[in-house]
Amino acid sequence: MQHDERYMRLALEIAKTGIGQTSPNPAVGAVVVKNGEIVGFGAHLKAGEPHAEVHAIRMAGDKAKGATVYVTLEPCSHFGKTPPCADLLVEIGVQRVVIATTDPNPLVAGKGIEKLRQAGIDVTVGVLKEEADELNRVFFHYITTKTPFVTMKFASSLDGKIATKTGESKWITSEEARQDVHHYRVCHDAILVGVDTVIADNPSLTVRLPEGGKNPIRIILDTHLRTPLDAKVIQDGEAETWIVVGSEVSSERIARYTRPNVRILSMPTPTIEIRELLNMLAAHKITSIFVEGGAKVHDSFIRAGAVQEIIAYFAPKIIGGREAKTPVGGIGFAHMTDVLELTIKRVETIGQDIKIIAAPKR
Numbered sequence: 581m582q583h584d585e586r587y588m589r590l591a592l593e594i595a596k597t598g599i600g601q602t603s604p605n606p607a608v609g610a611v612v613v614k615n616g617e618i619v620g621f622g623a624h625l626k627a628g629e630p631h632a633e634v635h636a637i638r639m640a641g642d643k644a645k646g647a648t649v650y651v652t653l654e655p656c657s658h659f660g661k662t663p664p665c666a667d668l669l670v671e672i673g674v675q676r677v678v679i680a681t682t683d684p685n686p687l688v689a690g691k692g693i694e695k696l697r698q699a700g701i702d703v704t705v706g707v708l709k710e711e712a713d714e715l716n717r718v719f720f721h722y723i724t725t726k727t728p729f730v731t732m733k734f735a736s737s738l739d740g741k742i743a744t745k746t747g748e749s750k751w752i753t754s755e756e757a758r759q760d761v762h763h764y765r766v767c768h769d770a771i772l773v774g775v776d777t778v779i780a781d782n783p784s785l786t787v788r789l790p791e792g793g794k795n796p797i798r799i800i801l802d803t804h805l806r807t808p809l810d811a812k813v814i815q816d817g818e819a820e821t822w823i824v825v826g827s828e829v830s831s832e833r834i835a836r837y838t839r840p841n842v843r844i845l846s847m848p849t850p851t852i853e854i855r856e857l858l859n860m861l862a863a864h865k866i867t868s869i870f871v872e873g874g875a876k877v878h879d880s881f882i883r884a885g886a887v888q889e890i891i892a893y894f895a896p897k898i899i900g901g902r903e904a905k906t907p908v909g910g911i912g913f914a915h916m917t918d919v920l921e922l923t924i925k926r927v928e929t930i931g932q933d934i935k936i937i938a939a940p941k942r
């Protein structure tokens with residue numbers, strides 16, 4: 581029914597208030613409707629806090645009995661940090677539940693719906709499913725693959741250079757585009773760069789947004805532990821810094837990096853293998869990573885098939901020069917049949933720059 585879509589669209593908008601705050605949980609929104617009136621709504625705002633349905637039902641009070649509840653993700657049916665929402669909806673005696681998408685966790689998928697139907701509640705599933713899946717693509721990826729969702733970002737000139745042949749890169753894109761990058765940083769658990777970027781740019785990799793925001797964990801891929809000890813990521817204490825090194829780095833060298841906010845992660849192999857790295861980071865509850873370069877790191881993630889979304893900014897500038905670096909360097913693909921094919925999801929302008937959001941074809 582078309583009013584189902586109207587209320588579910590509202591629930592999706594409310595769910596977005598939790599984006600970037602609920603990790604490792606999904607962002608969920610709920611709206612309670614009784615006799616054509618909205619009597620309650622709510623979002624899941626932080627892991628460990630009440631779920632969206634609980635907030636919405638509380639706001640509805642005794643009007644929740646006999647009401648219809650619109651929720652963007654199947655109500656949970658298992659005891660996590662909070663009691664199951666499916667039980668609450670049964671207890672309250674709602675009349676109907678409309679769900680956008682089912683839980684991606686195979687262990688619980690469909691169990692919440694089953695519980696509601698067994699209690700005689702009318703359940704509709706799949707209203708605006710596409711939008712709901714897109715909203716929680718990070719959570720769904722992490723739950724179903726047990727590896728972090730990887731977003732890759734690069735900023736280049738129109739002729740595809742990320743720096744001049746002398747290594748200068750400040751700045752290629754405008755202030756607005758660089759600000760936009762911080763919105764991605766704040767909603768990823770970690771931000772990742774290669775040691776060459778640390779040496780070349782001495783980046784902070786922190787979130788500088790007018791409204792503030794949590795700094796992601798800074799992950800530096802540094803096989804031989806070459807990160808300068810006076811680098812901001814070591815010295816500034818602004819955020820945690822994890823340096824990933826190969827197995828051949830000596831414990832004496834590692835000892836020199838002992839700092840309160842610095843952690844060294846040693847790979848089991850002399851070089852850093854991306855899939856192994858992602859499994860290791862997932863084990864540390866990293867559900868999403870924002871990969872900001874450089875060219876070699878981008879190449880290793882692309883060739884490992886480890887990228888779920890690409891954010892590319894193009895500035896109306898021509899840099900030129902055969903030696904000037906391009907966004908994806910390293911080994912690359914030898915044959916057109918092997919290249920990474922993408923779907924363009926969105927094209928926008930930001931100030932004077934163009935922003936393209938793309939995703940690898942399945």
Ligand SMILES: Nc1c(/N=C/[C@@H](O)[C@H](O)[C@H](O)COP(=O)(O)O)[nH]c(=O)[nH]c1=O
Pocket residue numbers: 734735749750751752753754757758761777781782783784785786872873893
């Ligand atoms: N050169 C550019 C970028 N450069 C991106 C990285 O190479 C920088 O080291 C990193 O963003 C610096 O992080 P910070 O110290 O926290 O500001 N990125 C952009 O979007 N536009 C650019 O023109």
